[in-house]
Amino acid sequence: MRRILEIISDLGIPEEFFIPYGWYIGKVKWDYYKEIQKNPSGKLILVSAMNPTPYGEGKTTTTIGLGDAIRRLSYRSFVCIREPSMGPVFGIKGGAVGGGKAKVVPEDSINLHFTGDIHAVTSAHNLLSALVDNHIYHGNELNIDVRQILWKRCLDMNDRQLRFVVSGLGGKANGVPREDGFDITAASEVMAIISLSRSVSELKERLGNIIVGINKNNTPILCKDIGAQGAMSVILKDAISPNLVQTLEGTPAFVHGGPFANIAHGTNSLIATEMALRLSDYVVTEAGFGVDLGAEKFFDIKCRLGNIRPSAVVIVASIRALKFHGGVKKDFDNENMEAIKKGMSNLLHHVSVVRDVFKLPVVVALNKFPKDEKKEIEYVISELKERNIRVAISEVYEKGGLGGIQLAQEVIKAIEEDKNEFSYLYDLSESYKDKIEKICKEVYGAKDVVFSENAKEELKKIEGWGFINLPVCMAKTQYSLSDNPKLIGKPEDFVINVQGVKVSGGAGFLVVYTGNIMTMPGLPKVPSAFQMDLDDNGNIIGLS
Template sequence: MKTDSQIAREATLAPIQDIAKAAGIPTEELYPFGKHIAKVPHTLVDKDKVKRSNLILVTSITPTKTGNGKTLTSIGLTMGLQKLGKNAIVALREPSLGPCFGVKGGAAGGGYAQVLPMDKINLHFTGDFHAITSAHNTISALLDNYQHQNRFTGELLKEIVWKRVLDVNDRNLRSVVTGVGGNPNGVMAETGFDITAASELMAILCLATDLEDLRRRIDEILLGYTHDNQPFTVKDLGVGGAVVALLKEAIDPNLVQTSEGTAAFIHGGPFANIAHGCNSVLATQLAMTYGDYVVTEAGFGADLGAEKFFNIKCRMTGLEPKATVIVVTVPALKLHGGVDEKQLKEENVIGVEKGLENLAKHIENLKAFGQQVVIAMNRFPNDTASELNVVQQWAEQQQIRIAMLTAFAKGGEGGKALATEVLQAIEEGSQPLVFSYDEESTLPEKLDALVRNIYGGEKAVLEGHALLMLRRIRRMGLEHLPVCVAKTQFSFSDNAKATGVAKGFKIAFDDLIINKGAGFIVAKAGTIMRMPGLPKVPSAMQIEVVDGEIEGLS
């Protein structure tokens, strides 16, 4: 089969004005970025139309290192709905350069289920990530300048919690010292870099509902503490207006198209293992303004992305999916069934059977949220009929809807079976959304609820710096905020090697990070890093420019 790059180049793209017109978006409102990309003003959101639209969430079982194909499934399902005569739009996150040049490669789908132009979307796109990086580091520079100008006064901050960010995987920047060289170079301090996807500004951009809300949230960002232990915020620094100015265009969602000319909104890009893992609220609401059916995804497995989608994004906005699709692959089932990672392409029916325990736990969790669940069996070339039949028969025994997805090879035609099952699930109706915890619960109670009910562990344990931060959170009156767990995406536990469904474990949280502007508390577990590193053979080594065309992005 042709590569993703070849398929993307051979696709005939419609002018973005035609895509907008077909979706009912006023073409005169577009801010074009070339012929095939445009920003759409967030002010076009119509709350009444949003309420009438059908939102569909795509999540997955615990993934392999290369992922299970949620983006491909989201695109294939949307095109499948279009094939069935439905007005469907997909709303996705923007790819980060870190993973594009690291382990996973691009994040624009694959095969004949892509969002296009793939190379631009995977790289610089409309500059949203760069704007967030610049805005974040502008705060850092202004904060360091505040320290420098007040180094001989009583206004010098006792502690700074705001780091810098960069949209690359660079482990060497996790911990650095700045201001080296004496007074002319500022106040020397230990700090570090997170990846841009982990920036609180990324979360804020994805949760803000308009420019006023964006400004309010930015002003509330916690930067550090004064000598009398009072919080010091962006508002105290007095630079909120400058930060909003840098994000004024970035707040507007981006419109592109699928490989079959279906409208697609792509906006925002927080990771689900270190952040809340959802595309922007505004992109979702714009899609729901113009689409009768809107497909969106949440990052990594359902224990991370879907949980945060419900407990954070839906809690803050009132959004409720009418159905949730869980993506399953035979390789992932075999991995969770104890099969060695190097043997996932070999037939192993017993491994598939054992791996179903992971799927069952995720479905149990999704049903606890009140969701109608549909299994999307994302078919891989090495899957055998025997392996696929195991999953099909199990789903039938459990009375759970299931459909084979072949969108990678067949585009929208390969998504029709899944679209049919999803439409029937929506017709049946879902239960009202049930959150995992109440706002009034204490922070330890919230973490306990997630560890016990979502991950299947025994309890949550706070240790080290997390204990200090819990006292600060309580003193600041922020314990009502939802929690955003930062942990490995490869296991229900905090041990990446504990595949399947881990048993009898506790999760130790060693830090609590206050994201007051975003409106949640990040609880860090295990060895998870907010600045990823690169593998021994990065995806960057496969990328070339040949005759003016980019090869190797997939």
């Protein structure tokens, strides 16, 4: 690894705008963003995917490897990804720093406590929880209905036991008994706010607009009514600044922000992306899950807020993902052309959404695994090329940036040669019902949208509170284009069922629930934690 001050020097960032966290990690201060506003902006490349499978398609690995490959072509490149949460690290997913020869480093530090951002979000979130309960204990001047407190507590760990709890037991001196619960920190609205704020003033304004509960007159109580936003911003004063690390090949990388990809927008921080664009020729970033959830939110929420125009989209696919969406559940290493043919419908739908709905150049990255059959790869490439879809094989896991040269060249050609008429899916002035229907029909391919009576009532209530003209953040299974995870491939004639809505007043979007989305994951029967240990020299083993 190169020393982080060497990378800072290469980027031309004055040392007064940099906070070192040891030899290889640091923070670029948030206010440096204002210093580089007149710099020319680089090109933004979004890495997305077809609908995820339980086996992973290599989206983060492709993002990092593509950044390295572009740098090998003598351009200034920058990688921007989310911070890993320790819940999945010790649960089933493991780390989130890429894989093989396409990683950000130092991986152990990034996967664990890193610069303390997630701990800061946890503390700021729980400070607000404590202040709400303290307000109620000392007389409840705001007349908060203890049965309608919406603000849970949070923890950066998978723990299903904490999803629903009763707090305040033990008599009058210990608070007011009530139902409560915990979310994982990545699902905290504070995390979404950190990822969308570009200044301290914006941070405080967004924190102040968090809805913590409802009073007995059925109107919302905001964080600023409690008076907590100032103290919360104190805790978050460093967390707002992007974290700078590097890839295995020395490409600079911002690893900052980690909002849940279902009930929030699932991308790295806006300030990190905008800063990177002013410091490089090409910025490679990713959005959680597939095009249907991740890319749509990236365009309609993040790009809209930052007034960012993407230059191209890479859709990651793999032979085993195509087989999975073609109905295969095991034996992925066996040749199965019929399954691949069926699974292609899922990939082609995602390509169509990017190309025809959002009107952006698109390249398919076929993530090659060692046991993929040559015949299968040739079939997928020929099918895509017949439809005038750009495609390149990616071998960044095995070869690092060298294995992504073909992909990098294809992406740069797409940016330079293909038509880019990027547009948002909907106008903010449209009704929430119209926005939701556009997403479900034009992005998911649904036949219709059915709103429950509860969802209709909640929409009416939210609009009555004055929360209008906000973008929509869909909470839906990532495994299917529909709201049923079992409907793989490209389902036909399906209906999306909107079961409920809530407003994230601080983050500034409406969350629409189409299923039972867990905001506090549980651990599997054999968690990744059991594979981890420290050797006698203090080295971490089994963290990947």
